[in-house]
Amino acid sequence: MATENKLSDTLLRKLHGKLQPRQKMMADGRGLSVRVSRQGGLSFVFTWREGGRTSIPKAVTLGRYPDTGLKQARQIRDRYRVQLAEQGTLKLENETAIQDGPETPAEEMSRPEAMVTVREALEYWFTGYAKSHRKGWKRDEERITKYVYSTLGGRPVDNCGIREWVECFEKIRVKYPVSAGAAFQVCRQALRYCRLRGYTSSRVLDDFRLSDMGSKGVKRERVLNEAEVSSLWSALQEDGGIYAPQPYLRHLVTVLVIFGCRTHEIRESTWSEWDLKRRQWTIPKSRTKNGHILVRPVPERLMPWLECLKGKHKEQDYVLGQFQTQMRISKLGSFQWQWLGHEQKWRNHDIRRTVATWMNDAGVNTWVVEHLLGHAVAGVAGIYNRAQYLTEKKQALDLWLDRLLEYSTGYLRLPDSGKNSG
Structure with missing residues (x-):
């Protein structure tokens, strides 16, 4: 029987926020693992098979540490294992997760395959490139945090399609077309940076132009009299x-x-x-x-x-x-x-x-x-x-x-x- 509960809160606290040479997975047991990104971000992942050992494994991201704790992740894992034993399959879109007593909707249940998230990909770019090469990176980060993370931050970036990105930027464009254009340019550059380094593989924004997603800021001429x-x-x-x-x-x-x-x-x-x-x-x-x-x-x-x-x-x-x-x-x-x-x-x-x-x-x-x-x-x-x-x-x-x-x-x-x- 596989060993379970290999991870500890002490270990997670030590790993959180610490730069790593590469992304890695650390098993807790019974299908639960924690994914450690290069930037020190931690995400709990549950992996399972629905057709025996010959079937393709599936995975779902349960949440990001510390918003989702180790105890909560184990509770979700145990609930999933019971469902698999009884039904042979998981219906993630309708699932709930146990959180210290009453059942509440799991934050990340609708996620498909466990991959690098949009937030993790953009943070990878900010850390590896923007902070040392862009004077205005703080303003870019503020803009991305406000407009992109709130909509797509938790989505696996390689599974995030054209429709999701277009809806994200259109929502910004209604009131702030220049901000939408600036956010789009950051995301497009960040995804290219991640892809060239083998961190992600998404090309979803490559064919879009600035005018497709927002507007370019015009040079102002206003002078106070x-x-x-x-x-x-x-x-x-x-x-x-x-x-x-x-x-x-x-x-x-x-x-x-x-x-x-x-x-x-x-x-x-x-x-x-x-x-x-x-x-x-x-x-x-x-x-x-x-x-x-x-x-x-x-x-x-x-x-x-x-x-x-x-x-x-x-x-x-x-x-x-x-x-x-x-x-x-x-x-x-x-x-x-x-x-x-x-x-x-x-x-x-x-x-x-x-x-x-x-x-x-x-x-x-x-x-x-x-x-x-x-x-x-x-x-x-x-x-x-x-x-x-x-x-x-x-x-x-x-x-x-x-x-x-x-x-x-x-x-x-x-x-x-x-x-x-x-």
């Missing part, structure tokens, strides 16, 4: 007002307006990047879009504001006090134009374009603006010239801050204090 910049800055400096319920957004947008930086640059920024004595903000190349270190001088008039913010969040590493995802900030920021009563829609990234446009119109040299924004410099200069132009950047930022302060009291409102910095 002077009246809009004035009302935005005044609202940021106002006690209470529309930003009172959203102090995180108030602080984030304040930095965006002053520096013209990318949203993720301040959203992910920690105090280790800020040298308040030298008045410099240094973004490491691992966080810049062009792969080069970016140093921005900090205007002297901003120092009391930053010191107050640091004191307010002294227990936190993040400059803004906490980490917020790009999707959440983008969604929240998309309502600001309505809060301010502006006629045309604008987004946080349009602030960056507005700062660049104003500086160029004010006579700041274009190459200084480009360096301040963190744009890649084209040609030979981009290869050999690593100058930071701190003096020129400081002059440009001071000139811009002069203009901003004309829209308010002439002072920067300290974070959530109701006091001015001057």
